[in-house]
Amino acid sequence: MQIAIVALEGSLLSAISGLADMFWICNQASRNPPPGVVTALAGSPGPLFHTRIVSADAQPLRDTQGRWIPVDGAFDAETAYDAILIAGMALGPDGQPPHSAAHAQAARWLSSRHQTGVLIGGACAGTFVLGQAGLLDRRRCTTTWWLHHVFKQRFPAACHVWGSALEEQDGIITTGGPLSWVDLALHVIRRLAGPELARLAADISVADSLPLPQLLYAxxxxxxxxxxxxxxxxxxxxxxxxxxxxxxxxxxxxxxxxxxxxxxxxxxxxxxxxxxxxxxxxxxxxxxxxxxxxxxxxxxxxxxxxxxxxxxxxxxxxxxxxxxxxxxxxxxxx
Missing domain, CATH: 1.10.10.60 (Homeodomain-like)
Structure with missing residues (x-):
């Protein structure tokens, strides 16, 4: 299964690397589960997931702290992805998620790929790119609790669910919080490879297999x-x-x-x-x-x-x- 991870200027390097690592953990677990773990997934002949980090022009770019984000390719219509994911990024000087030409290009690409049946996911401020693409209009969605008011103003047609940790409707997944890429990755694994592998990946990562609501933190x-x-x-x-x-x-x-x-x-x-x-x-x-x-x-x-x-x-x-x-x-x- 092919997973694209979107990188934009100001993206969180930890989230991009973390998403890639979570799918790598799944591959390891499916081929060689920990001692004492009995699973029908053991002995998988090859990796289940292949991840690619993609940017608008296939060039590496800077994260929010100025470090380089490695990139494997560009947005394209030829590669058959099963899921495309976009995680958190730095806010602009006005305290809101940025809205640049690259973000607009990413939004158009996500919209076109969703029309072909690709699963689309956004975490934290990445949900704003999904909103910019029109993918959240009349769909249940969530974002980071402290961006709730800005989100409502920018995307009034979205059906925002206050305090929810994760929402999915019509193949569009949204999660809240800078670290909610963990919830996003586990949900995508559950959707594409089944609950057993998602649960095993969560156990190995020492993470909650099902996210707790943001109401705990807001x-x-x-x-x-x-x-x-x-x-x-x-x-x-x-x-x-x-x-x-x-x-x-x-x-x-x-x-x-x-x-x-x-x-x-x-x-x-x-x-x-x-x-x-x-x-x-x-x-x-x-x-x-x-x-x-x-x-x-x-x-x-x-x-x-x-x-x-x-x-x-x-x-x-x-x-x-x-x-x-x-x-x-x-x-x-x-």
Whole structure:
């Protein structure tokens, strides 16, 4: 299987090299798994993946720290790739991902290759190139949490999923975070070679085989700072009694339910019910970092009259139980 890794001026050398290394690890694991590992992949006759680093003109270029990025070839229509991946890059002086002639050329190439059925993936600021190509329009996607507001402004037609670690729709994969190329690589391996090899590659790399949501890392309430309506709605939910409904929230905001649904979809991509749940879970994350408060007390203060319902909602949002989340936070605070 042929994998192209896109290099642009200012790309992160670690991400480009890391992507290539992850597929190399897969090749090693498929041919010679670690001792004690029983797998149907053992003894593969040759490498499963072949990676090429490509640039607009096939010339090496500088990374964000001025180091040379080696390049194997140029963007072309002749090579039959199974996947084309673009990782993070340095932000411009304005704090936004760059938008140059080379980025535009990469965007056009990605768009044309996707039309032939090639899997396209972007990590961190690389997702902006996918957006520039029009590949995210009306598709679920994600990007790094701290680029969320810029992303929404630049690509209003994209269906951005706040806090998600990885999204795929119609063969377009996006991940968030400068190191999320790990998640991107493992997902592509899973798609092209199956879950067993992806799991083995994750185990060898000592990485999570399935990414955790960015909600674990983003400041609580970050997405709501973009609009006064969101901030007002957040405060209402935080101080509401258990049983807050979309109807009650709309009334408190002096809006119709239909208007509230439309505004939230425009601003966050969420339904009122999903918005209420997210605010409650974000509140729970803050409370769980407070010593001495029980899970039952956290549930009650977040608007859940039933502790079981709270645990279920928390696990669905955070991919961790409240107890596991508390342990994780406590270990980071030490």
């Amino acid at each position: 400041p609580r309430g970050f997405v709501n700072t973009a609009n006064p309506l969101l901030l007002q709605a957040e405060q209402i939910i935080r101080h509401a009694h258990p049983g807050m409904t979309a109807e009650a929230l709309a009334q408190a905001l002096h809006l119709s339910e239909r208007t509230l649904h439309r505004r939230l979809k425009q601003l966050t991509g969420e339904s009122p019910k999903a918005f209420i749940t997210r605010v409650r879970i974000e509140t729970a994350c803050v409370l769980l970092a407070t010593p001495g408060i029980s899970i039952k007390q956290v549930a009650g203060q977040c608007g859940y009259g039933d502790e079981t319902a709270f645990r279920r909602a928390f696990i669905q949002a955070m991919c961790l139980t409240p107890v596991d989340y508390r342990r994780r936070i406590q270990s980071h605070q030490q």
